[in-house]
Amino acid sequence: MTLDNPTEPVxxxxxxxxxxxxxxxxxxxxxxxxLLWRDKVALVAxxxxxxxxxxAVLGPTLVGDAATDQDLAAGVTPPRLGDGWVNWLxxxxxxxxxxxxIVVATQTTFSVAVPAVIISMVIGSLIGMWAGYHRGVRETIxxxxxDVIMSFPSLLLAVVVLYVFSPSAxxxxxxxxxxxxxxxxxTARAESAELQxxxxxxxxxxxxxxxxxxxxxxxxPIVLPTLxxxxxxxxxxxxxxESSLSFLGIGIQxxxxxxxxxxxxxxxxxxxxWWLSFFPGLxxxxxxxSTTILASWVRIATDPDQRWRLTVPRSSRRKLARADKxxxxxxxxxxxxxxxxxxxx
Numbered sequence: 556m557t558l559d560n561p562t563e564p565v566x567x568x569x570x571x572x573x574x575x576x577x578x579x580x581x582x583x584x585x586x587x588x589x590l591l592w593r594d595k596v597a598l599v600a601x602x603x604x605x606x607x608x609x610x611a612v613l614g615p616t617l618v619g620d621a622a623t624d625q626d627l628a629a630g631v632t633p634p635r636l637g638d639g640w641v642n643w644l645x646x647x648x649x650x651x652x653x654x655x656x657i658v659v660a661t662q663t664t665f666s667v668a669v670p671a672v673i674i675s676m677v678i679g680s681l682i683g684m685w686a687g688y689h690r691g692v693r694e695t696i697x698x699x700x701x702d703v704i705m706s707f708p709s710l711l712l713a714v715v716v717l718y719v720f721s722p723s724a725x726x727x728x729x730x731x732x733x734x735x736x737x738x739x740x741x742t743a744r745a746e747s748a749e750l751q752x753x754x755x756x757x758x759x760x761x762x763x764x765x766x767x768x769x770x771x772x773x774x775x776p777i778v779l780p781t782l783x784x785x786x787x788x789x790x791x792x793x794x795x796x797e798s799s800l801s802f803l804g805i806g807i808q809x810x811x812x813x814x815x816x817x818x819x820x821x822x823x824x825x826x827x828x829w830w831l832s833f834f835p836g837l838x839x840x841x842x843x844x845s846t847t848i849l850a851s852w853v854r855i856a857t858d859p860d861q862r863w864r865l866t867v868p869r870s871s872r873r874k875l876a877r878a879d880k881x882x883x884x885x886x887x888x889x890x891x892x893x894x895x896x897x898x899x900x
Contacts, residue, residue, distance in 0.1 A: 590856050590865045597852035600845040607842060611665040614658035622659045622812070626650030631828050645830045647820070656812055657835055663724070663813045668794040671728045675735035676786050682736075683743025684770050684778060688751045694744065701737035709734035710796055717805045727806060731793050742785055746778040780857035787850035791843045798839055814839050 591598055615622075621641040632638070632646040644654040686697035709731070716730045747770070750756060759769050798815030800806030807813040814835045821831025855861045 585866060587856055590862065591852070594852055594865050597849055600848040600852070603841060603845040604849060607661060608665070610658055611662040615662055618652070618655040618658050621652040621655035623810075624651065631824070633828075634830055644834050645828070647831055648824070648828075653817075653830065653834060656817060657814070657838060660812045660814050660817055660835065661838070663807055663811055664794060664797060664815075667724055667727050667731070667797045667807075667813070668790055671731040671735065671793045672786050672790050674728070674732040675789070676739050676782060678732075679736040679739025680743040680778070680782050683740040683745075684747040684774055686740075687744035687747030688766060688770055688774060690748065690751070694748070697740060697744065701740045704734065705737045707734075710799060713796065713800060714803070714805060717800065722800070722805045722808055724807060724811070727797060727800065731796055735789055735793065738785060738789060739782060742781060743778055746781055747774050750774050750777060780853070784850055784854045784857070787846055787853055791846045791850075794842065795839070 585593075591601060618641060626646070627650050629638075629642075629646055629650040630648045632642065632650075634643060634645040636643055641652040641655050644652075644657065647653055647656070682697055686694040712734055713727070713730045717726060720726050751774070756769060756773055759773055764772075797806055797813065798818070801813045801815030802819040804819065807816050809816070817835035818832045818839075821828065821833075821835070824831050852865070855864055
């Protein structure tokens with residue numbers, strides 16, 4: 556590179572390094588629903604979760620007493636389509652409909668997982684944003700409390716607490732919510748600590764806006780997408796934790812029923828009545844996989860730099876990602892060349 560006209564090579568290379576961003580421009584104009592419709596895998600996962608939520612809300616009313624009515628003559632009936640839709644998945648040793656019991660268990664499992672996630676997210680995010688914005692002693696105290704809670708394995712702490720106190724749905728929600736608070740606290744603290752030094756926050760502070768108003772208007776809307784992604788993944792953990800506790804016998808207690816309790820009750824019949832544990836376990840797996848897929852989609856869809864990936868076919872995403880990396884490397888070379896030219900000047 557000669558220095559006769561040192562700016563020309565840099566300009567020409569800068570033009571070559573300009574990234575092609577029509578995908579990003581198109582993605583910015585597409586709504587979240589449009590992005591979800593384009594990603595069929597995420598759409599199926601969302602449809603499964605919506606269906607499960609409807610089952611949890613409306614299912615027990617539809618099945619009526621099928622989950623509790625006993626018919627010893629029809630006990631341990633395998634899955635078949637001839638005895639009415641409530642017996643499609645077979646019956647348990649007492650002749651109760653397995654489908655009806657799974658529907659009721661869906662409501663129980665969701666009534667534990669959803670409140671636990673909401674409580675932990677609200678408390679953890681509020682404390683985290685407050686501590687991250689103000690920093691100093693308040694941040695130190697909040698983080699040390701989070702470290703103390705996280706020093707105990709959440710499932711082990713739940714086992715100890717539920718062993719000491721009565722294992723009820725309210726106690727399960729309470730102990731799982733407390734053990735998950737540090738996850739949201741640390742996430743919100745890190746995001747708000749980075750945002751509190753941004754220019755728009757400094758401008759709001761300069762105009763005399765109160766700290767709580769700044770957190771509510773400027774920090775919370777930016778932190779919210781990250782918190783929703785964490786909450787979606789945390790729902791899987793809480794649901795699996797509740798199922799594990801019920802499987803161990805210290806979670807949901809009869810006559811109530813949950814997916815984990817159904818798996819536990821059917822394990823003694825695995826060789827003779829496999830469906831008693833298989834279908835509740837399948838419900839747990841399907842819900843977990845669907846939630847994980849949707850969480851991954853939410854993470855990409857709420858990131859302005861990554862949501863363009865959802866607008867192109869899956870077969871083209873890797874090629875475009877490689878092109879983005881190459882453009883980034885070219886921009887880095889342009890920056891290095893510009894610095895060299897300026898130094899030689």
